[in-house]
Amino acid sequence: MRSVDVVIVGAGAAGIGMARALQAVPDIEYEILESGRIGESFHRWPAQTRFITPSFYSNPFGLADLNAVDAVTSPALAVGAEHLSGRQYAEYLRFVAEAAELSITCQCKVLDVTRRHDGYFELETEQGDYEARFVIWACGEYQFPDLNPFPGGQWCLHYANVADWQALEPGHYTVIGGYESGVDTVVNLVRLGHSVRLLVRRATWEQPGVHDPSVALSPYSQQRLRDLQPSGALQIIYGADVVEVSADAGGGARIHAADGRYWDSQTPPILGTGFLKGGGATQIADFWSWDESGRIRLSERDESLRTPGLFLVGPQVRHEPLIYCFIYKFRQRFALIAEEIAARLSLEHAGQEPGSWGPFGNAECCEGCQC
Ligand SMILES: Cc1cc2nc3c(=O)[nH]c(=O)nc-3n(C[C@H](O)[C@H](O)[C@H](O)COP(=O)(O)OP(=O)(O)OC[C@H]3O[C@@H](n4cnc5c(N)ncnc54)[C@H](O)[C@@H]3O)c2cc1C
Known part of the structure; x- marks a missing residue:
């Protein structure tokens, strides 16, 4: 079994950014374990x-x-582009990893995680077992789409399962x-010559007083949406709270809204409805404390409230x-976690037992303890 201080x-x-922050901790031993390639998501x-x-x-x-x-580092400088494609950004991440000589094992999916009584984690992977004092979960959400946001999800095509919009047959599409x-889908389909019906609960681009791009459509996408209008190929239907999709006898789909309206589509409805709450953290769901709305509750330093030594980084925070x-x-958040781990490791190196420090104290360390 390979032993390190931290597994990311x-x-x-x-994961790459977190490792860069950990490199500032003297003598730390860490390993990044990645199920695919650097920047796999x-x-x-989609290519477009x-x-x-x-x-x-x-930066200067x-x-x-x-x-x-x-x-x-700068993605813009690394690939000489603005508004990068996914592949260009993956290239940037690979550049950072190589330049900084990060310690990474690719094609190494983490299959199972356990926490021992002594506070150490054991990770079973496709390339053998690891032991670590700390685990930083950086599994993202893109590879964990919510394929069933309502009954009938199986009749739909999820955004995360499209590699290239050019592969779609010519036709009229409905995007939910x-x-x-959802807007990225619409933009790419119309640009490729399709006509599109977009079903939205509300206009995320018209929310007076709401400016956070985490909830309001970004200016970049607003502009792309506006640019489509002269084409006449886009119909937007507002107030559409989709509750079900059913298959019809003719091989198409019927999309049902909560207010009784419905729309028929001969092509599979496309889901721009999002990802599993908690994303990749659902792989080790029992290690987290979840709130009523299905989100992960974390300490001020992004540590699991249920499993000491386990941290979360990424878009689910x-x-x-x-x-x-x-x-x-x-x-x-990277520096915060690196700082916390550095402090604990230096206490340990000074002779204190793991578990005798940290936000949880000792024995009753956490909610529904996994120790
Ligand atoms: C279409 C789209 C456009 C976006 N545009 C922007 C944007 O313009 N700006 C912006 O800031 N953000 C954007 N985002 C959000 C941003 O891409 C994500 O927040 C970001 O990818 C999250 O990074 P991450 O490292 O947490 O996850 P990821 O990049 O998904 O990385 C997670 C990694 O974990 C690996 N993994 C998963 N499970 C395991 C396992 N069991 N064992 C080992 N490895 C595992 C995966 O293979 C993957 O490589 C966009 C997202 C999408 C989907």
């Missing part, structure tokens, strides 16, 4: 999808590129969901009213 699970933006974005957040090399003036995972992935779903938001 996932080599996406959060970004490789899987672009970053919503702009990239620009402003103390304003890190909005999409950078550390203070010294009016936030970033929330500290109401703050939603950390963009890279420029969740990267702000």
